[in-house]
Amino acid sequence: MDVILSVWRQTGPNTEGGFVRYEANNIPDHASFLEMLDIVNEDLNDRDEEPIAFDHDCREGICGMCGVMINGQAHGPQLGTATCQLHMRKFKDGDTIRIEPWRADGFPVIRDLAVDRSAFDRIVEAGGFITVPTGSAPDANLIPVPKPAAEASMDAAACIGCGACVAACPNSAAQLFTSAKVAHLNLLPQGQAERYTRVVAMVDEMEQWFGACSNHGECEIACPKSISIDFIALMNRDYIRAKFRQGRLAGQR
Amino acid sequence: MTTLDSKVPAGSIEDKWNNHKFSIRLVNPANKRKYSVIVIGSGLAGASAAATLSELGYHVKVFTYHDSPRRAHSISAQGGINAAKNYHNDGDSIYRLFYDTVKGGDYRSREANVYRLAEVSNNIIDQATAQGVPFAREYGGLLDNRSFGGAQVSRTFYARGQTGQQLLLGAYQALAKEIGKGSVEMVNRSELLEVVTHDGRAAGVIVRDLLNGDVTAHSAHAVVLATGGYSNVFFLSTNAMACNTTAIWRAHRKGAHFANPCYTQIHPTCIPQSDESQSKLTLMSESLRNDGRIWVPKAPGDHRPASDIPESERDYYLERIYPAFGNLVPRDVASRNAKTQVDTDHGIGPLRNGVYLDFKHAIDRLGEDTIRERYGNLFEMYERITDDNPYATPMRIYPAPHYTMGGTWVDYNLMTSVPGLYAIGEANFSDHGANRLGASALMQGLADGYFVLPYTIGDYLADYLNVDPVPTDHDVFTKAIAEVQDRTARFLATKGRRSVDWFHRELGKIMLEECGMERSREGLEKAIREIPQLKEEFESDVKVLGANESFNQSLEKVGRVADFFELAELMCRDALDREESCGGHFRVEHQTEEGEALRNDEDFTHVSAWEWNGPDEPQTKRKEELVFENVKLATRSYK
Numbered sequence: 081m082d083v084i085l086s087v088w089r090q091t092g093p094n095t096e097g098g099f100v101r102y103e104a105n106n107i108p109d110h111a112s113f114l115e116m117l118d119i120v121n122e123d124l125n126d127r128d129e130e131p132i133a134f135d136h137d138c139r140e141g142i143c144g145m146c147g148v149m150i151n152g153q154a155h156g157p158q159l160g161t162a163t164c165q166l167h168m169r170k171f172k173d174g175d176t177i178r179i180e181p182w183r184a185d186g187f188p189v190i191r192d193l194a195v196d197r198s199a200f201d202r203i204v205e206a207g208g209f210i211t212v213p214t215g216s217a218p219d220a221n222l223i224p225v226p227k228p229a230a231e232a233s234m235d236a237a238a239c240i241g242c243g244a245c246v247a248a249c250p251n252s253a254a255q256l257f258t259s260a261k262v263a264h265l266n267l268l269p270q271g272q273a274e275r276y277t278r279v280v281a282m283v284d285e286m287e288q289w290f291g292a293c294s295n296h297g298e299c300e301i302a303c304p305k306s307i308s309i310d311f312i313a314l315m316n317r318d319y320i321r322a323k324f325r326q327g328r329l330a331g332q333r
Numbered sequence: 334m335t336t337l338d339s340k341v342p343a344g345s346i347e348d349k350w351n352n353h354k355f356s357i358r359l360v361n362p363a364n365k366r367k368y369s370v371i372v373i374g375s376g377l378a379g380a381s382a383a384a385t386l387s388e389l390g391y392h393v394k395v396f397t398y399h400d401s402p403r404r405a406h407s408i409s410a411q412g413g414i415n416a417a418k419n420y421h422n423d424g425d426s427i428y429r430l431f432y433d434t435v436k437g438g439d440y441r442s443r444e445a446n447v448y449r450l451a452e453v454s455n456n457i458i459d460q461a462t463a464q465g466v467p468f469a470r471e472y473g474g475l476l477d478n479r480s481f482g483g484a485q486v487s488r489t490f491y492a493r494g495q496t497g498q499q500l501l502l503g504a505y506q507a508l509a510k511e512i513g514k515g516s517v518e519m520v521n522r523s524e525l526l527e528v529v530t531h532d533g534r535a536a537g538v539i540v541r542d543l544l545n546g547d548v549t550a551h552s553a554h555a556v557v558l559a560t561g562g563y564s565n566v567f568f569l570s571t572n573a574m575a576c577n578t579t580a581i582w583r584a585h586r587k588g589a590h591f592a593n594p595c596y597t598q599i600h601p602t603c604i605p606q607s608d609e610s611q612s613k614l615t616l617m618s619e620s621l622r623n624d625g626r627i628w629v630p631k632a633p634g635d636h637r638p639a640s641d642i643p644e645s646e647r648d649y650y651l652e653r654i655y656p657a658f659g660n661l662v663p664r665d666v667a668s669r670n671a672k673t674q675v676d677t678d679h680g681i682g683p684l685r686n687g688v689y690l691d692f693k694h695a696i697d698r699l700g701e702d703t704i705r706e707r708y709g710n711l712f713e714m715y716e717r718i719t720d721d722n723p724y725a726t727p728m729r730i731y732p733a734p735h736y737t738m739g740g741t742w743v744d745y746n747l748m749t750s751v752p753g754l755y756a757i758g759e760a761n762f763s764d765h766g767a768n769r770l771g772a773s774a775l776m777q778g779l780a781d782g783y784f785v786l787p788y789t790i791g792d793y794l795a796d797y798l799n800v801d802p803v804p805t806d807h808d809v810f811t812k813a814i815a816e817v818q819d820r821t822a823r824f825l826a827t828k829g830r831r832s833v834d835w836f837h838r839e840l841g842k843i844m845l846e847e848c849g850m851e852r853s854r855e856g857l858e859k860a861i862r863e864i865p866q867l868k869e870e871f872e873s874d875v876k877v878l879g880a881n882e883s884f885n886q887s888l889e890k891v892g893r894v895a896d897f898f899e900l901a902e903l904m905c906r907d908a909l910d911r912e913e914s915c916g917g918h919f920r921v922e923h924q925t926e927e928g929e930a931l932r933n934d935e936d937f938t939h940v941s942a943w944e945w946n947g948p949d950e951p952q953t954k955r956k957e958e959l960v961f962e963n964v965k966l967a968t969r970s971y972k
Contacts, residue, residue: 092883095369110607110720118612125832125887135400135431136575139613141714142498143404151711158717165717190544191884198521205513209506210465214385215456217463221420224474225467234467234492237499241403253726265465284773 081107081173081218087132088180090189113166132264134193141165143242148193149180154244154302162304183249186289197243199289208261210270229267236263238305248302251291256299258286260307276322283319335967337942337957340744341445350449351440357792368794369553373525373580375402377504378758381560381782387516396540398524403505406573410497411618412777416454421478425486427451435964437483437663438766439916446763453784454776458490464503467660468492482619483663483770494618494710500628500775513725526817529809530582535753536803546818546881550810552802554794555753562737562759566897568841570734571616577893579898581741581760589749590942592742592762595908597848598769598917601667604718605687614733616713619771622660624695627651629688633678639727658971665768665917668732672850682729691727738765742942746789757781767916821881826889829874833890836871848905853921857909868898883887913937934966
């Protein structure tokens with residue numbers, strides 16, 4: 081198939097960017113979206129134009145490295161699918177496809193379609209872990225975890241940290257990512273000791289980088305792992321509880 | 334030819350590791366902060382080692398070329414992780430896991446390492462569970478297990494089809510905890526381009542900042558390579574796009590022997606290639622073989638759709654040839670049999686390049702809901718890629734390069750032949766022999782990182798108390814920086830006609846054809862002639878646009894492919910030298926009448942560790958004799 085691309089090109093973090101039009105011809109329809117970009121890049125290279133920079137790695141939807149806005153939608157038109165798993169058969173011959181990087185203050189552009197998502201790491205470093213130094217763990221079956229709790233925790237833990245939730249949000253909020261990280265651990269018996277310090281530390285760090293949530297719900301639709309915004313409710317509940325437990329807000333009751 | 338000293342401790346197999354831990358030197362807690370350790374790579378092995386070393390008190394600096402440690406390719410492992418917990422009361426034990434792994438490796442691994450791996454496997458499950466890894470559970474809340482290829486017990490722990498992701502997140506979170514405290518210095522988007530030695534010991538590394546091209550030197554008391562495997566030498570593999578051999582190859586060029594490079598694993602259950610533009614192959618977890626049945630049409634050239642082929646005209650060839658293990662034979666056996674079917678015109682699918690993996694019987698027996706619960710995400714992934722619904726029509730699968738058992742030679746302490754330089758996880762060669770069993774890679778990466786290296790590294794460091802690392806303005810570093818910069822400049826100045834990917838793809842074709850699932854003397858000799866020719870062409874005709882001083886993905890790739898060229902040649906020479914078939918290494922000249930692998934225990938019960946002699950001289954082979962005191966060498970049979 082032949083498609084026309086309108087791709088955001090920007091040489092560096094501090095330079096002006098803009099859309100450039102490319103023709104992508106003879107693309108096999110079972111090619112993945114990123115393979116289509118590979119073909120375009122080979123062609124650019126042949127014509128002595130620098131290839132389009134984009135982040136990608138595993139190409140099977142699990143590493144979370146890839147992700148671009150495709151016609152205004154994070155990861156494109158297919159629900160529950162990362163950019164690397166999107167295939168060209170979802171487009172029609174002759175389509176024009178607009179490709180942009182994630183747009184969010186918390187994710188500055190590095191080059192073309194690649195952005196800096198290190199703010200996500202800062203959120204995890206603030207408290208997204210269970211403190212268990214190597215060697216200090218008891219036998220694994222000493223901690224029974226009810227199956228529903230394990231399943232819910234796994235639903236949250238499926239987050240791949242791609243940043244689509246932030247990109248899709250009109251406020252560039254990172255509530256879905258942060259709440260998935262919080263819920264993964266706060267739902268498990270092992271996570272209880274640090275439950276309230278964790279949620280406060282992570283939410284406070286998140287607020288340094290990202291906007292506020294106003295319940296649009298776009299994040300859940302954009303999420304390639306279809307992570308539920310229920311986890312945001314859970315995070316908010318734990319955050320409120322933690323704040324009252326700390327006593328700072330107790331006088332308001 | 335001198336033999337290598339593996340430093341395996343004396344004593345019975347059950348006591349070796351315990352005795353060793355007691356006899357090696359320790360660094361006292363107050364002194365640990367006087368040492369610095371560099372870790373390259375942040376996958377299961379790297380992240381778990383870095384977190385643990387930092388918890389112990391060492392200064393740790395970690396480099397990854399990813400934008401975050403959580404992206405490492407360990408994340409793609411689907412099926413599970415083995416441990417000898419015997420929670421299912423089906424007769425498992427440390428000894429049985431050890432035995433299965435040695436047998437699965439076709440008697441080409443080091444017994445003492447494998448036993449230690451089996452021993453610490455249980456600690457890994459405890460550690461991961463305490464970290465919050467959401468392993469699958471039974472209704473009573475206890476841990477569930479599944480069975481896996483090459484074993485007759487259920488010992489595989491799993492988190493849906495995302496076990497690697499969840500274990501990596503566990504290790505990453507442990508690492509993030511240390512980064513947050515300021516005890517680990519984490520450097521993202523930086524790639525190792527040289528290993529630096531001084532006085533025959535590891536002194537540090539040279540890395541390039543992938544965002545701005547800055548090349549900098551970093552020194553430490555010890556350097557740990559945790560940079561994974563080299564399957565991308567085949568271009569099309571299940572590895573992530575950036576996986577490469579550069580770190581271990583640069584180490585090899587600085588004196589680290591490269592062991593058994595020809596031991597590569599071709600994974601039996603991947604989605605067949607669809608055309609030339611394909612950039613990678615997608616693996617479907619081997620766990621699917623638990624419930625799926627593999628078959629091809631009995632008649633050659635039968636191109637009817639699967640639904641039109643009656644039961645009586647299907648050949649469930651694994652069940653027929655290997656009645657005891659059936660569809661659960663080890664990976665090398667399953668892969669080679671699939672190739673035989675395709676080569677004899679029993680292949681299926683539009684390009685006749687696959688075999689069926691059919692779930693109809695399992696769905697009839699267990700119901701679609703159970704199958705969905707077990708493999709739902711894998712089925713979805715398959716459907717997304719192929720546009721076929723595997724609940725209704727059988728999956729098409731074919732083997733693809735996946736894992737590399739070969740790697741940097743290490744002794745029992747995981748130290749390479751360069752003192753102070755360590756290799757852990759897939760980057761080393763140690764535990765899987767000539768074939769790795771499913772669910773053992775995650776186990777090995779975490780065993781090395783959490784429970785082996787943090788002990789053994791102290792024995793080396795103890796000698797260097799109050800000795801500062803080599804300063805980074807020392808000649809060895811400034812020279813290495815200049816060499817790295819020269820190399821980069823050379824790539825940019827070549828201004829040839831063809832892209833890096835073009836050369837990589839051509840190299841991959843040679844390797845897959847001549848050094849893939851089947852190897853022959855003739856084919857290997859041909860490859861050894863062709864690879865240097867292609868390399869020469871690559872050096873004079875590759876085109877890398879842009880500059881060093883920016884985010885330049887072609888420039889990242891060109892250095893990696895250059896190292897793949899040198900590795901590819903060594904792989905072929907190793908495969909040619911090993912006049913036997915064992916595990917993933919199948920030489921057509923060495924097979925039984927039934928077409929099974931034929932080992933040559935008399936001449937090849939050893940590790941081939943290749944020593945670098947400079948760019949213009951072929952490597953010298955050094956041997957480590959493998960001694961089997963516990964497991965009796967036998968012909969591997971899964972019938």
